[in-house]
Structure formats: structure tokens, C-alpha cells
Amino acid sequence: MPDFSVLGTNHTGITVSNLDRAVAFYSNVLGFTLRDRGPRDPAFIEQVVAVPGADVEIAYMTAPGHTLELIEYRGPAGRGAVRPRPSDTGATHIAFNVDAIEAVVTAVRAAGFTVLSDPLQVTAGPNAGAKVVYTQDPDGVTLEFIQPPPRPASAPGTEA
DSSP: OOSSOOOOOOOEEEEESOHHHHHHIIIIITOOEEEEEEEOOHHHHHHHHTOTTOEEEEEEEEETTEEEEEEEEEESTTOOOOOOOTTSTTOOEEEEEOSOHHHHHHHHHHTTOOBOSOOEEOOSSTTTTOEEEEEEOTTOOEEEEEEOOOOOOOOTTOOO
């Protein structure tokens, strides 16, 4: 057993190629709120991320129950892009519960971004009965959307 406790999730960080475009996607397409945006001290960032020449601008976007940290690196030179498939080791995704999965698909497609499949019904596991779809943000980060199954109607006289 560790000598500490994880208390909760603070945020999920995503490195983006263009902060303006990413902020627009997460706010205009997904409805997140921009909470904070600005550069950070390069000397501090270099130490934290262990990358000489690291220079960033960061935007914090909030959604119900979660915060995304969008990070655009302006340095060092020679940065690359990673485009893993969901099946590649090290690939990650973020899953969000939604109330209207077809509307999410419509919004993502209308904004010109990728939807990897039509929504499908989950048949097993903790999300059985839900509808699910994978999409990608402007930099190819996989975003999963889950519409929970409808709640069964209460029997007459059993409402809380």
C-alpha cells in the first residue's frame, strides 16, 4: 500500500498545435468554458516537463465535472506531432457523458472534425445499454462520448 492517497482528478492535459483553434473547438463545438489562458514562466516549465527550451501558453477549459488543460508549446524547436490509433500502446482518450449523442456527432461533423463511427449501443460491461461514439479533436486526440441508457420509469407509487 502506498503512503499517500489520490484525492481526485485535477485536470487532463492535451498538447495542441494551435491554441486558438483548440479553444474554439472545445468552446464552440463542445460548449466548454474558458477559465484561464496565458503564458507560463519558461524556466519553471523547463524544470517541470524536463524539456530544455520549453515555452508554453496554456488554456484551462471547464466542463461539468472536469477540466482540460490545453497546452501549446512555442518552444523548443523541432517539436513533432503524435497521431496514435486507439489501438496503439500509449494512446489515450477522454470519455464524456452526454445527453444527446446524435447532436454531438452532428456538431463535430459540422465543425469539420472526425467522427470515427456512427453511435453504437454498448452490449456488455459497466456501460451496457449506453450509446457510444469516438471522435477526434483538431489535433487527432480521441474523444469518446457516452449517452447513458434511459432510466427505467418508476412504478406508480414508488417515486422517492
